[in-house]
Structures are given as structure tokens and as C-alpha cells.
Amino acid sequence: MGNKTLNLSKDKVSVALAGNPNVGKSTVFNYLTGLNQHTGNWPGKTVVNKTGKFSYKDKTFDIVDLPGTYSLLSDSEEEKSARDYICFEKPDIVVIVLDSTCIERNLNLALQISEIHSNIIICLNLIDEAEKKGIFVSKEKLEKELLKPVIQISAAKKINMDLLKEEIYLRSFEDKKNNEISKIIHYKDEIENSLKNITDILPDNVSSYKRWVALRLLEGNSEICKTITDNFYLTENTDLKNVVEIEKNLLKEKNINVSDEIILGNYNKAKNISEKCVTFKKENHLKRDRTIDKFLTNKITGIPIMFIVFMFILWITVKGANYPSELLFSFFGKVENILYNICIEYNVPVFITGMLVFGMFRVLSWVVSVMLPPMAIFFPLFTILEDFGYLPRVAFNLDGCFKKCCTCGKQCLTMCMGLGCNAAGVIGARIINSPRERLIAILTNNFMPCNGRFPSLIAVSTMFFSSGIFLINGSLFTAFILMSVITFGVLVTFLISYILSKTFLKGVPSFFVLELPPYRTPQFTRVIVTSIFDRTLFVFLLAIMIAAPAGLIIWLLSNVYIYDKSILIYISNFLDPLGKFMGLDGIILTAFILGFPANEIVIPLIIMGYLKTGSIAEFSSLIELKNLLVENNWTITTALCFICFSLMHWPCSTTLLTIKKECGSIKYTLMAFFIPTICGITVCAIINFVSNILF
């Protein structure tokens, strides 16, 4: 990396956002940059540095959102990247975001950063939440204690955000070269003595970092020491080495554990500051959170409540998606007719009409009307849960099972990400520190139905399982089926994780600590507006980019004849025996294979395959679609097998590429391909076998 000097132009300023996980850094980042990076209330949301820009007055600011960390002194990936950025990339300004509701713990990081950087803004976020809990922080006192400007904001409610911008602007005039780092913490006298002896012989190029470098050398974490000696060219400095050794031994003789003393010094200061600056106006300000936790994370009620919550979300999704879906269907149906008539009127050749209208347009309209409504309902709801702080609680509830499988409870968080997109889940697995557990999380992520598969599952369950049984009405039963599918996916994840832990990836569960963050009031309107808008745009783009060309290809496959049969028929006939064995058929299997670039197009591909060429079949609702499927011998068993195979088959191309990139190994990429595929084939074959015996 090298000892980088500033090469930024005069009016470009670099700003880093640092802070504990879960303090709303990403919300601040989004506000400042105007980007819509997704935020969430759980630790580790930001796994890599994200960058953005904003302008204020005459200056442009490059802003980096560092991963949330508790400290800068450990060896985890996030801490390393945050540390290296602040120490060696030397941003002009560091904005430290603190959670006003728990200042004491948050101050640890703020104090650590104030030992390496002089140009700091303390940004007290979530003042609205703190106020609700009766917690008041004195800005003036805190400024006096930390010797840094303090801004009290609420990024979610947009309170005082202009003040923050103004302060960043003002701070950008500071010349950091002349700015000494102020000493805030006074450690044990023995340590201070040693520090002085070391700083005295540190060369000038270490400049204002002397105290910090001395502290780290004395502490002796080998990785940090190596980065420091490399960056400040101290590797050859034998005098320094000797002095450090002498001081270390001296402290050892006095029975002083440097690392413990530094932490204690930090926390004592943090406690001291928070006692001086924070007043609690309510007797028991944590009461609300504890009461909710009593139910949501209870060892008996926790898991059943979790089921009910997810069932409820699925039920709303199924129920709510029906109506807009029908509307979109009939709308696109009409447009298709109009397009067809226009083509006829202008004497467009039949072949081209078919290709454009029944190939591209129909697949596109399908993807939009089936995919869009459930996603536009499910994701805002899920995001609200996430904002509320429920996901770490899910991880807490399920950790027992993960531990039994010798894996990490954080895997649960990557699975939740997988519900959105498996590729995102695979990248998200970076939050897991142990490489073995991370690999397991990556290899099993595909068992969570993603964005692209989920709506197909909803569509097929609605078609085949919405008649209801006993007193349970239709959509509730569909929700129940979906819940069972997801639960089944989770169980398979457990099973495969367990098998992997006992075979290819042997090992014991590693260290795991989980913070259960304070509950927050979700930003309802923002969530709903942005996610509907984002999803809508996203699905439309996807439809245009993938579904339209795919529609074209599949139309060609089913309409280009070799002798008397279309190419599609050749392929599907070839796959038919395997398909039949799995309770499916050749067309369905072909659709899954052609759906490799994107799972969204599997159902449209199946419809294309079933439609006789040239015939104009209009689809204005799911019922008509069901009729088409039933005409092609779909039964409840076929639907069940379709759902299972959709849940368990090879990951899509994007996910596989991401896995390859994240693991850097062909072997694991192949495993990620074959594990779910083999599971899917097995499960479908069993379902088919059992149903053949029963019916």
C-alpha cells in the first residue's frame, strides 16, 4: 500500500464515516450522497468500503462509508480495512457516528480513532430515539471532554443534517499536517513512561502518529506491528526494536498486561465521559426493549413467534399480489393484442411478428406481471422487519441449530440476504470470520429462494394450492405452503451444513458473539417509497435486459424446425426421461437449464414450451395459465416437484461467478453447483416415487 501522501486537488476533500455497527452510518451516507444504498439494522451490513460524492458550497467531498467496527485493533477483515483506511489512506476528515442511546460502548471506538486522527467530527446519531428513551447527551460537555466538535443529528428524521454538512465544510479548511493529535487518555504511569521512551526514538516521518505507533508497538499485535513498520519504513530500525523489547520486558516484570491496560484505559475514559455528559430522565430506559425481547427471543416463544411473523408477511404478499397481478396481466394482454394488430396492419412477416410479439413481448410482460407485485409487497415488509432490528433476533433464536451443525449463527443473516439475491448472500458471507464456516454459508446459500425464484413459487402455489382445506382459506393456505417451502430450505441448509462440517469441511464451531441492537422505529414511508420505486425500476430493467432476449431465443428454439420437429422439442425429448423420473417433464427441465442466466424466466419458458406455435392463446389470469399447465399433465405432484426443484437446483450464473470470486476455487464452485442439484433431483425423485405409490 505504501505511505501515501495527499494528492487530492485543493477543493476535493476526503471524508471517512466510521462507527460501531448499527449506528446508522449507512443512513448518514445515503443522506449525504443521495444514493440509495440499502441500510439495515444488523451488524455487518456494510462489509466493504462504499464510496460516494457530494458537493457543498464550493467544495466536492469524496465520502467513504467504512464497515462498522467495535474497535480498530483486532484482526477481523472489517476492522483491518477500516484501520488501514484511517491510518494509511489519511482521509482529510473522519466523521465518527455514535449511537446516542449507548454512548459508553460507542466511545471506545471514538477514543481509539481520536488517537490516530486529529480532524474529527463527532456525530451523535439517533437523537430522536435517545429522546424517546429519556436519554440526553450534553453536546457542550462532550465537546469539552473530547476536544472535538459534536453534532447531534437524526439521519432518519433528517434532523440537523445541514449542520453536519456545514461542519464538514468548515473542517475541510483545517490543515492536518500542522494539526497535532491531542492526548485524551492517560494510561497507567508505567505505560506512559514506556511510551515516552519509544516516541523519543521514533523517526520524524512518523510525525503526529508517534504516540499511536508507540502504543501499538508496545501492545505487540504482530499483524498491526507489521503494517506499521512497513508503512513507516521501520523494519530496519534496530534501535527501535531494542527499545521496544526493553520496555516490553520492563512492563512484563511489573506484571502489566499492556493490551488489557490500554483497553481498560479506553473504557474507563469512556465511562467517565458518559457519566459526565449523559443524563437519564427515565428510571428504566431499556424497559421497552427488554419487554419485547422477552417474547421475541424467548427460548420457548421465540421460534413460534418467528414462524407467525414470517407467515403473516407471506400471507400479505400472496393476498396483496393477486389483484395487481391480474391488472398487469390484462393490461399486457391488451397491449399484446394491439401490437399484434399493428403488425398485421403493416404486413409484418408472420415470423417476425411471432418473434417480437409472442417471443420478446410476452416473456417480458410475464416476468413483469408475475415478478413485480409480490416483490413490491414482500421486500418493503421484510425491510421494515430489518429496520426494526428483528434479524439479529432471528439469528439469536436459531443459533442453537447452527451450533449443532458446527457453523456460525451469522449464517442466518447471510440466508436472509439470500432471500433477496443469492449473489448478495454469498458476498454477505464475508461477515463470518472463520473461513470454514464462511464456505459452508456460501455453499448452502442457494437453498434460500431468491428474488428470481420466489415469485415463481408464489405463482405455482397460488395456482395449485389455493383451493384451501378445511377452514383455512385460500391465500392463507398458499402462505402456509410457502412458509413450509422456506422452512424446508432452512432444514436442508442445516442438514447440508452438518454433513459438510463432518466431511469436506471438518471443524468445530468457532467463536461467536452477537450484539442484539436496540429496537428502532422503522422508517415506514421511506422504506415503502424507496423499495417500491427501486424494485419497480429494477424488475423493469431486468425484464428488458434478460427476459426480452431470452424470450427471443426461446421463441426461435420453439419455432425453428429441423425436419418435422422444433429444436426445443428435440432438447425436451432428450431430457424427458430424466424429467419424468423427477416428477417433471422435459420442457420444465429445459426451462430450468435455459433459466441459468436468471431464474425469473423459468415460468415464461415453460409456457413458451407448452404453447403450440402460431396459436394465439391469450393469458389474462393465473387461472388460464393453470389450465394450460393442467392440459400438459401438471398435477399436484408436478407442482410440488417444480417447487422443490426450484428451491434446489444449480445457482444462477451471477451467483456462481460470485462464488468463484469469493472462494477463488473451482472445486468449491463446482460443489456449489452440484450440492443443490443433487439434493433437488433426489427430493423430486422421492416425491414422485411416493406419489406414484399413493395415487
Next chain:
Amino acid sequence: MTLDILKTNSSATIKKLNLPSDRKRRLQDMGVTEGTTVKHIQSNFLKSLYAYDVRGTVIALRYEDICNIEI
């Protein structure tokens, strides 16, 4: 005594963290240091994690680790 005997809703002060240095460091970073008072809130299903109130935040630790934390 170690942390695992602490009953729900009762508090204790941590005396010593008998853990490998990397684990100890992570706990310290999250505010679980020697001399901190912690309150046991609850454990989860299958009792793999135990949640404690630590400096106004809730931290859940695995059973194996709390057995090595002296109070």
C-alpha cells in the same frame, strides 16, 4: 465462579476473562472487560447463546465462552 451460574435478571462483575487472546480481545472491544458489571437477560432455544446487558447494549455469548469468564 464463572458466568454460566449467573441466574436470569441477576448481575455480576467480571473478574477475569480466561480466553484465548483473540477471543478476549473481541469481547473487550464489545465492552465485556474485566471490572464490567453484566446482567443476564436470557438464553436462547437450545441454550447455545446467553444474552447479557453490557454497558447499555445487549451482547449474546456462546455457552463455551461464558464458562471461562470468572465473576
